[in-house]
Each structure stands twice: as C-alpha cells, then as structure tokens.
Amino acid sequence: MRLIKTKDYAEASAVAAEIMAAQIILKPDSVIGLATGSTPCGMYANLVKKYQNGLDFSAVTTVNLDEYVGLPEEHEQSYRKFMNDNLFNHVNIKPENTHLPNGMAADPEAECVAYEQLINSLGGIDMQLLGIGHNGHIGFNEPSDHFVCDTNCITLTARTIEANSRFFDSPDDVPRRALSMGIRTILRAKRILLLITSEEKAEILKKAVYGPVTPQVPASILQLHPDVTVVADAGALSAL
Numbered sequence: 149m150r151l152i153k154t155k156d157y158a159e160a161s162a163v164a165a166e167i168m169a170a171q172i173i174l175k176p177d178s179v180i181g182l183a184t185g186s187t188p189c190g191m192y193a194n195l196v197k198k199y200q201n202g203l204d205f206s207a208v209t210t211v212n213l214d215e216y217v218g219l220p221e222e223h224e225q226s227y228r229k230f231m232n233d234n235l236f237n238h239v240n241i242k243p244e245n246t247h248l249p250n251g252m253a254a255d256p257e258a259e260c261v262a263y264e265q266l267i268n269s270l271g272g273i274d275m276q277l278l279g280i281g282h283n284g285h286i287g288f289n290e291p292s293d294h295f296v297c298d299t300n301c302i303t304l305t306a307r308t309i310e311a312n313s314r315f316f317d318s319p320d321d322v323p324r325r326a327l328s329m330g331i332r333t334i335l336r337a338k339r340i341l342l343l344i345t346s347e348e349k350a351e352i353l354k355k356a357v358y359g360p361v362t363p364q365v366p367a368s369i370l371q372l373h374p375d376v377t378v379v380a381d382a383g384a385l386s387a388l
C-alpha cells in the first residue's frame with residue numbers, strides 16, 4: 149500500500165486526478181471503476197479540466213461501484229445522475245461505455261449477477277477508485293460479520309442512511325437498499341486508488357490501514373491487495 153500525503157482537499161483531488169489520467173494515458177482503453185459521494189467531486193473536476201487540455205476518454209469504459217435501489221436514473225440523487233453531472237456529460241466518453249448497476253431492475257438479484265458478468269466480460273477493472281464511509285464501508289459494503297463477495301443487494305445501515313441524508317430532504321427519503329460491487333469484485337481490480345479527505349475520516353483511515361483485517365471494517369481488506377494507492381489530505385492523516 150502506498151500512501152500519498154497531500155495538504156488539503158484541493159491537492160488530494162489534483163493528485164488523484166493525475167493518477168487516474170496517467171492510467172488512461174498509459175492504457176487508453178482502460179476499464180475504470182468509479183465512485184460517487186462528496187470526496188471525488190474535486191477529482192472529477194480536475195479530470196474534466198484534463199479532458200479540456202487533451203485527455204482522451206473515447207476508448208475508456210467505466211463501471212461504477214454502486215447505485216441506490218428504486219431511484220430512476222433522472223432522480224437528482226441517483227448515482228447515474230451524479231456521474232453524468234460530474235464527469236460523463238463533460239468529457240468525450242461514449243455513453244454506452246458507462247455502466248452502473250440498474251437500481252430500477254425488476255429483479256435486483258439477477259441484476260447483481262448480470263453486473264458481475266459485465267465486469268468479467270470487460271476483462272476486469274484496471275483501476276478502481278474508492279472513497280470510504282465513516283464506518284469503513286467501501287462501495288456499500290457495510291460492516292458485517294463476513295465479507296460479502298460479489299455484486300449484491302445491500303441494506304444500508306442507520307449510520308450510512310444518516311450520512312447520506314445530507315443529499316436528501318430528510319433521512320426518510322434515503323433509499324434503504326443499494327446494489328453494490330462486493331468485496332471480491334473490488335479486490336479483483338488490478339489497481340485501487342483510495343481517496344480520503346477530512347479530519348472526520350481520520351479514525352477510520354487509521355483502522356483501515358493499521359487495524360486488523362476484519363469485516364467490521366470492510367476497507368481493512370485493502371491491506372491484502374497488492375496495488376493500493378491511498379491519497380489522503382492532512383485532516384484524514386491526523387490520527388496516524
């Protein structure tokens with residue numbers, strides 16, 4: 149695991165975008181795993197600037213980590229809308245090359261199997277971007293007594309509903325379920341880029357990086373992956 153120390157959110161976003169851009173330059177047809185949330189917004193803004201300066205997304209394929217169950221694509225808080233607004237609509241990626249689990253699928257279990265097959269048919273993920281929840285979740289893989297392996301339908305914890313309620317009118321509006329890549333899906337990525345910023349993530353970063361590998365802290369499994377780069381700002385590093 150490599151740890152890149154940056155001074156603040158702006159620098160962390162710029163460094164993460166550099167790493168992602170380098171991946172795309174070195175392998176223009178990369179399969180990139182993407183994340184949503186507050187943390188990657190700055191990184192996506194930097195990637196859009198890089199596109200304006202010549203970074204070519206035309207051969208890139210993306211697969212997102214997760215999507216809420218029951219939100220149509222055009223819903224303000226759907227992850228598809230987030231990705232369109234923050235990245236896809238601003239670069240030359242082909243819309244048909246952008247994939248998220250379908251949260252409106254009539255059969256969520258079948259959708260999970262299909263999503264896993266899609267990733268395999270693409271030859272796997274070259275670089276997976278991750279954020280981390282306050283409870284150590286990656287994707288929507290919540291603390292548990294076991295690691296969930298493949299893409300699956302997850303019931304959100306009260307803590308995650310609370311954390312994500314900032315994007316909705318009230319906690320009651322936060323969907324209770326989501327489709328998420330599983331831990332094995334994530335760990336199969338050839339490279340992992342974990343972006344973590346702000347002091348409120350300091351304790352969980354310490355547990356994830358130095359604590360025991362345990363499904364109670366899903367991100368701790370990243371210690372076992374051979375190619376993880378953590379980009380963190382001073383706030384997130386403050387407990388190390």
Ligand code: F6R
Nearest residue numbers: 183184185186187279280281287
């Ligand atoms: C989002 C995702 C989540 C977030 C995590 C951190 O696709 O998979 O695991 O990365 O909840 O969210 P923020 O960045 O909003 O703190």
